[in-house]
Amino acid sequence: NEATERQEATDATVCPLCAVGCHLAPADEDDAMRGRARGVAGPANPNGRLCAKGINAFESVGDEDRLTEPLVREDGELVPTDWASALDRAAAGLRDTADAHGPDSLAFLGAPHCSNEENYLLQKLARTMGSNTVDNRARLCHDNAAAALAERFGYPASTLGVDELAESDLVLVVGANPAVQQPVAFNAFVRGGDADVVHVDPRANETTRAADVHLAPRPGTDALFFHAVAAELLDAGSHDESFVAERTTGFEAYRESLADVDAVQAAAATDVPVDDVRDLAERIAAADGVAIIAGTGVEADDGATARALCDLLCLTGSVGRRGAGFALFRGLNNEQGATDVGCRPDELPGHADLDDPAARARIADVWDVEVSEEPGLNEKEALAAFGESIRGALVVGENPAISKRDADWTAERLDALDSLVVLDVYETETTAHADVVLPAAVGVEKSGTVTNLDRRVQALTAVADPPGDARPDFETLCDLGTRLVGDGFDYDDPREVFDELRAVSPVHADVTVGERWGDDYRDRFATPDGRAAFEPAETDAEVDDEGLALVVGSRAGGFGAADTTADDLLHLNPADADALGLVESDAVVVRGDGDSIETSLTVEDGVREGVAYLHADVADPLVRAGTASVEVEKRT
Template identity: 50%
Template structure:
């Protein structure tokens, strides 16, 4: 295969890695945890913690960037639990159809021969690199670098998909899809509009530290969600719109704001375009019909509009519930951006569009270029200036054509894509049909999986490389409000397992024929700051006891907290107000399901919510049903129900008035099984009680936090 030329720039001599060589002094440090300052892996908030011998678990650390009071949520406290369960500890290679133990040299040698051979025989685009938002910035950066030095942009991570609608809309209009504000400054808001998110349960430390105190001090909290949950309990107003009508509901708020003349005309004049056309688009807007369609009382909508109009600052908080079903439509987020621009709530403290991501390094995985369309720093892969900057560092020109997304790559397995390298992820479990995915994995010429535990994807691997858990990693992660923090290893990987960054580095050396990367996370981070302008002014020294937030330009003394103050991140002074369309309440065509007299809309709640079971649990999952809907269908509280979709799911009904009539709630893991590979989002729900005389009813599906 072809080899890349050595980089022109000379590599720096690196400091010692963030690795405790022996945490107890007896030569066996494999499963002892050192009390080092690190970052919680449980969500994207980025709380600081350390291991405590006294508690036998995690404790928060006072003065940490996100949780300075040292508080942790229950998941943070349990962060060290179960790290040794079902671990992969030695390399495996497939021989005669079976995975058998092998030496590292044998395993890495096979990866080098097989992936290299595929590039030589079929070209670099015959490979796909599927990474993970749970990996560090340094690991994700090197993973993307390896793909591109081999000549392909087929590199992706599932963090890019989770909030695709929100990020796409905000990037298209503002030039950047990240949180526009910081957790600290949104606490100054006078009004919060929380849409499709349950931060009180999903990001409890952020909610309790920054949102709840503001609400207790008089700020108005409006929660848009078809189900009452923990966040609703703190809200002043709950807008339980019918599923699929969120965009219409926000447009109703905008219509009321226009009627109240609650428009920041100075901001609109200076920072927006298209105001007249935007106003004209509401002339034929029937607010009464729209309110009836959403199922929300219009007077309640007026009340919320008045609160937003009277507020000095309004902060929008969105989660996956604001996403279109296919993560492509942007109607709801575009409506929210219109609302913020109209009221001047962009580019200042206590305001803005704030996407609350889920996994601990979702933001960072995207920042550093582990995605098929952008280089580190979100520059497009065909941007000439960015390509020159990257090529000068790597000594190789990155490819110019955008690569395949993860879903596109899996569909191309066995055809255009012949080999795959999967890092810390389980793409064999997706919303596509399980059997279809299994067949596609079996068509690959070669699959290497690097992970810490067996999985459905590992079952298809030709080579398995045992990697490192979060507590065994050194490096950095980036939280939901753009703060980069240090991860420090509290232990070494068990037995023969190796740190992920070391494995990616060695494969990079073997496959590119170059030194490829520095030997420590700090050295890799230094390289990252040279190719990612958003991180340019950062350093490990600056991260030693705190965090640094991007954008952090070279030569700056601190990062930028509030984005878009004078200009938007795309360099433009003004952002467009988008006129509404007749289809803006459609959300991918799902609106009518909420109006069906017989249908129930299956909404999914994410893995961190209060649900009692997932697909790995022994008990059946909980299906939340409104009492009136249950009575009409002969469904009893704690009674068994059957959901027939791509797979049959047996569930236990739990009657709850917190669920809007016409909807039911199911944990996301189980809903994925129902939706797998189906263009239709309609499934049958029926009682499993043989004594029931009710007829099965059809049920449509949607997604929400």
């Protein structure tokens, strides 16, 4: 069938190191680049170029630290064994736990760098066993922006394709650093296009250097800042009246909510010069549509900034036309796909609600299972419940023990489980507590599909072999599923899983691998009435004067749970460092709501005063604890 044919093997696969989804292949054997990757032209990298990260995409292949054999715990030690024994032991542990404490005592944690098929199988196994506690950490990165996009346009995903960025006229980069995090997509509009680039971020970074304008609103005031820009556009009559009339609802209430937004007052509240507010409005008015690139920086205010950005797009008629719209610049290569296929505690595949009768009927038909309507725990809640309501866990490529602050607490939680089975490519803090560790393959060693940051489903081709006895999670999950629930996990090939996904998820039903799932919004949005609904603007800026505002950069890419750390420093403005009596390289503790991390300081002019900047991987414990502002002090 078509779904099968389109995945015919080539020697190219998808870069595993970020969500842009460039195509690459192993460099030729006699090439000076041997052991590295060569670019292959694909939708995201039509010129066949890779970034420096992508060139090293095979670094994990042949790495001697890789896990190469299954391990089981005997007398407190993890010891090697064969696959059959390890799988039997893993299945017995999880089954005994479910028998003793009920199926919802099991947690299933997937990973944003595993394939669509692997994440699909994990949530199918969870739900078939009776647990909706299935999640992946993509939700920690872009959940608010994704929710704003779903509410406004219909899908929790980008409206704008990476392949359109070269055609963009004005690119507004908000809370992201694509120059480092998604370099090939960045080059598409910086070098490949002719766009006016505006960077809005409390920290000047590599992206700022290529921008025409850098604006740094006071943390907590970004939504107000964009509302002030929208008010300027409306005052000048620069909005797209026909788009507003034909494609949106709620405009009058929205316009009214902006009546009191005054550029001068907004400038004072946001600490952006009023001329800069007006200048941005003029640039937008003059542009042929707006392309917004948003990163983790828009997550801090429960989605208010993302909603304000959606308002700007609706006002300017920027959705449903090439080169304009909203691109959610996700970090890890399959963040979009892991959630699309249902690896969430509150959604079935295709972003369907658990109690959606049509979705339940499709699942019942294909799986022969009645899924519970009760949402499960998310990853953070599940970890906190380890040893209490959660007694067993199957963890695929994830490292919930990444918390750097309270290693003892995390170790206690993991040890309190009756059964912990971990699939990973490296030993991690989590595998150290597992009863069974099953060695996995990295992305370039797998077949299947991944979905990039613009909803494009792309085929993975295994272009390298996993080391030793390691194997793709697809195979391991099929074997575990068969042992745990019998029928429904006897697939020969990931293509069969993808075809099943198409049967249960309407958004995937017609997708051709290589293309984007869902509508293109040219004529209507995927909302119930086909229109995008303006909402009255929230114009109260919440500025937290206590402590420093925590600003979190995007996650690093990486193959395995152990390989996702980036710069692990705290970045502070010189004035804030001075005020705290701190100097470069000082050891510091960063305390947030109920959690803290230890790191070292770097002092940087480009960081806005009042901001504490950390990479997402480092800030993880603080983000998980819902921290907005932090206290910093010297570690003694």
